[in-house]
Amino acid sequence: MSSREDILHRVRTALGRPEGGPPPAPRPVRLRIPETSLESRMASMIQRIEALAGRVVRVPTPAEAGAWVRRTVAGKQAVVSQAPFLAECGIRDSEDPRELRERCAAAEMGITSADYALADTGTLVLLSSPREARLISLLPPAHIAVVPCNRLLSGLEELFSVLPDPAAAASSMVLITGPSRTADIEQILVRGVHGPGQITAVLVG
Amino acid sequence: MSPRVSLFVTCLVDQLFPRIGLAMADVLERLGFGVDFPEAQTCCGQPAFNSGYREEARLVAGHFLDVFQASEFIVVPSGSCTAMIVRHFAELFHGDAAALERVKSVASRVREFSTFLTEVAGVEDVGARLDDVVTFHDGCHALRELGIHSAPRRLLAHVHGLELREMEPAAECCGFGGTFAVKFAELSGAMARTRIDAIARTGARAVVSLDPSCLMQIQGALSRAGLDIRTLHLAEVLASR
Amino acid sequence: MSRAFEQKIHETLADGRLQQAIYTATGRLKDSRLAVIAEGVLPDYQELRAHANALKKHTIDHLDYYLEQFERNVEARGGRVVFCKDATEVSDFVLSLAKERGARLIVKSKSMTTEEIDLNERLEHHGLESVETDLGEYILQLAHERPYHIVAPALHKTRYDVAGILTERLHVPRETAIEKQTAIARSVLRQKFLAAEIGISGANFLVADSGAVVLVENEGNGRLTTSAPRIHIAVAGIEKLIPRAQDLATFLKLLARSATGQLLSVYTSFLSGPRRAGEADGPDEFYVLLLDNGRTGLLDDPEKRQSLYCIRCGACLNACPVYRKIGGHSFPWVYSGPIGAILTPQFMGAAHEPALPFASSLCGACAEVCPVKIDIPKVLLELRSEVHRDEARRKQNRLEQLAFRAYAWLMRHPRAYEMAGRVAASLAASDGGGGWVRSVPALLNRGPVRAWLSQRDLPPPPPRSFRQMWRQR
Numbered sequence: 071m072s073s074r075e076d077i078l079h080r081v082r083t084a085l086g087r088p089e090g091g092p093p094p095a096p097r098p099v100r101l102r103i104p105e106t107s108l109e110s111r112m113a114s115m116i117q118r119i120e121a122l123a124g125r126v127v128r129v130p131t132p133a134e135a136g137a138w139v140r141r142t143v144a145g146k147q148a149v150v151s152q153a154p155f156l157a158e159c160g161i162r163d164s165e166d167p168r169e170l171r172e173r174c175a176a177a178e179m180g181i182t183s184a185d186y187a188l189a190d191t192g193t194l195v196l197l198s199s200p201r202e203a204r205l206i207s208l209l210p211p212a213h214i215a216v217v218p219c220n221r222l223l224s225g226l227e228e229l230f231s232v233l234p235d236p237a238a239a240a241s242s243m244v245l246i247t248g249p250s251r252t253a254d255i256e257q258i259l260v261r262g263v264h265g266p267g268q269i270t271a272v273l274v275g
Numbered sequence: 276m277s278p279r280v281s282l283f284v285t286c287l288v289d290q291l292f293p294r295i296g297l298a299m300a301d302v303l304e305r306l307g308f309g310v311d312f313p314e315a316q317t318c319c320g321q322p323a324f325n326s327g328y329r330e331e332a333r334l335v336a337g338h339f340l341d342v343f344q345a346s347e348f349i350v351v352p353s354g355s356c357t358a359m360i361v362r363h364f365a366e367l368f369h370g371d372a373a374a375l376e377r378v379k380s381v382a383s384r385v386r387e388f389s390t391f392l393t394e395v396a397g398v399e400d401v402g403a404r405l406d407d408v409v410t411f412h413d414g415c416h417a418l419r420e421l422g423i424h425s426a427p428r429r430l431l432a433h434v435h436g437l438e439l440r441e442m443e444p445a446a447e448c449c450g451f452g453g454t455f456a457v458k459f460a461e462l463s464g465a466m467a468r469t470r471i472d473a474i475a476r477t478g479a480r481a482v483v484s485l486d487p488s489c490l491m492q493i494q495g496a497l498s499r500a501g502l503d504i505r506t507l508h509l510a511e512v513l514a515s516r
Numbered sequence: 517m518s519r520a521f522e523q524k525i526h527e528t529l530a531d532g533r534l535q536q537a538i539y540t541a542t543g544r545l546k547d548s549r550l551a552v553i554a555e556g557v558l559p560d561y562q563e564l565r566a567h568a569n570a571l572k573k574h575t576i577d578h579l580d581y582y583l584e585q586f587e588r589n590v591e592a593r594g595g596r597v598v599f600c601k602d603a604t605e606v607s608d609f610v611l612s613l614a615k616e617r618g619a620r621l622i623v624k625s626k627s628m629t630t631e632e633i634d635l636n637e638r639l640e641h642h643g644l645e646s647v648e649t650d651l652g653e654y655i656l657q658l659a660h661e662r663p664y665h666i667v668a669p670a671l672h673k674t675r676y677d678v679a680g681i682l683t684e685r686l687h688v689p690r691e692t693a694i695e696k697q698t699a700i701a702r703s704v705l706r707q708k709f710l711a712a713e714i715g716i717s718g719a720n721f722l723v724a725d726s727g728a729v730v731l732v733e734n735e736g737n738g739r740l741t742t743s744a745p746r747i748h749i750a751v752a753g754i755e756k757l758i759p760r761a762q763d764l765a766t767f768l769k770l771l772a773r774s775a776t777g778q779l780l781s782v783y784t785s786f787l788s789g790p791r792r793a794g795e796a797d798g799p800d801e802f803y804v805l806l807l808d809n810g811r812t813g814l815l816d817d818p819e820k821r822q823s824l825y826c827i828r829c830g831a832c833l834n835a836c837p838v839y840r841k842i843g844g845h846s847f848p849w850v851y852s853g854p855i856g857a858i859l860t861p862q863f864m865g866a867a868h869e870p871a872l873p874f875a876s877s878l879c880g881a882c883a884e885v886c887p888v889k890i891d892i893p894k895v896l897l898e899l900r901s902e903v904h905r906d907e908a909r910r911k912q913n914r915l916e917q918l919a920f921r922a923y924a925w926l927m928r929h930p931r932a933y934e935m936a937g938r939v940a941a942s943l944a945a946s947d948g949g950g951g952w953v954r955s956v957p958a959l960l961n962r963g964p965v966r967a968w969l970s971q972r973d974l975p976p977p978p979p980r981s982f983r984q985m986w987r988q989r
Contacts, residue, residue, distance in 0.1 A: 203796035254652035265736025327900030452877025464971025495972030
């Protein structure tokens, strides 16, 4: 018997399910989505990110988002993702022939968009794709995410309501809530352990 | 005809802290209850149950059910013994429908002392007087198994002359745990010392609890540490004039 | 209890600095949790717990179905599932894959499951370099030590300890500033992430309807481990399954709050297979190793099965007055605290440390904080009675068995009980003037009496018992 057969057999025997077969349905999914206004979500998002020592910049238009990012990035090595919204903001990657991984490892900043933001926890949701590489928001010590405010959801429950099947969308969905941190030594907080120590959300609209 | 209650004083009170049983009887009588003490009572079986001796615990529990089957109300000056009866007796008679019926019937009439006063007698002021500064130690079984937190505090709030100070941290195990206290003596002692540190920090001159076993552990540690803080069961406070 | 257990407890209790470190660290985690599950902050906390418990119960009660569903979904997205009976099968798989791919360097993110099977040791024995990347775990790896706590593995180390470890193992100049120590580790590990051919992670959750591995972390090493190398291997116990991605809304809400008092951990990764066609980066190969290693044994007993609901938040450790005194290294296995106390005898057999289920005052603080409502005290009591049933069969510990049988007889014979009480009282009677008793004559100073007196005073026996006084009322 293969290990697979052995383990499944043991499980079925222990559970008194010799035939296997589908179970009765589990309890219905529990998603309590609060009614919130965009303004209150904005306020919550800003408050949460700032409480985590992240930074929030609010701009009314994509053009101004682009201007803010270009000013911030000026003179620094940055990697910019191919996210359509960044293009809309006029934020473009530089012509750099080096491989993406190498660039991310050398860059001071990574600029991405985000697929969603979650207001009640100050979270950015990034799905991997041909346009959004994982390493851009991970290797450089600073991460800037430019997010249209129509992507700002109330929280985790609303996320799983609008995206019940993340696996269908991408091989990786990451929820980013603040800068990288640890308190492993003497419970003293240190930021920027492996992931970015500086995180900025540019909320557009 | 005044309502009658039976006392289940617990083996610890019977043998080591009789004052607690007498104080409890005093308070109940003053409230107009007729109090009786079924002499055949001994123990609830908790020491055996907690030590993993289920069969022995079942035998002792069976005796308890016999002794108290005719009692209208059974009042107990111990959170842990009450929890044993109302929460764990059923586990001992698993599969025995007749016994489980008896358990259900008797257990429904068992009350820990402070909740008897607040929920059955419906009183919070028993006319007690004690000029002192005390703190209150929540026994783990009373707190977590029976959900008792506010009843003793409401009763203490009405004791004239009494100041109650809460401990920080609020609720931590005193380290008794039945045979744990002697099987893991050093550890139990360390837990007791942490608890009496919290007691001492309140500046209180006495610590009050619902549980004689906690009081024994705490007083033993206070005495060994040479601290001049006494322990009182809630019944003793409420019996004070 | 075994000499080793007793000795470790004693040493930990005697170490004042360690006592302070354990108590303070767990106290902070305990308070942080309270702040974010409070009535006003998370009003549906109890509801979430009940829901999480029900979901876990359902999944575990039908585990075979969910294992197969998970396997189908992983494979549909280009990944591969390998069922592993034990530690050897896991390491054999990793070693053979590494050999096939010419891999020499492995990076690892934090996984108690891989600790359980000594994976690093096995890989290193075969000449692979397997580097822990979580800061605390990395330091412990350098120091050749086991984690001290599920969530705070290096809780017992001071910055000076860390300085010594880094200097000795990395040959860097002595550095005691914590930020700089972190920077040293970051820089060393960055090179490893970028050079490693294989990344091994654990899994906080396995999502059956998605074929996904969920990783929860704060540092970013989990993301790097699973995104930088060409190959990602997730090693997870079979009990980590949950039915649906949407159930994460419940579990993620509970996990970080219970573990560290955060609303969410910094990074939550939902990984469903190797990179998709066209994706800019991500692993080319994705494996999930589903580990039994004794878990199927815990499924047998419906009462004890709940031991498998654990989501490894560590809240029970922080709440436990025993853990907060004896710390993680007093426990005989990788899992410590209340959850360790119930898992260890079930995985390793009660004989591994027969006293372990008794090392608890049954205060119930663990059950109160468990986000999935495992009734740990109930399982401990069940384990205790199993130890004694086993002893009775083997005719061991006869004195104690006899003592409890005598107790049960006495308690059903009230007159004999009363007599025994009077005899004991007269034996113990002192002229101490009613004060509590510090010492007793040698004849009485044995067994439980001696143990009690080693730590606290005894109450003086009253001149009359309650029942005697009642009769004279």
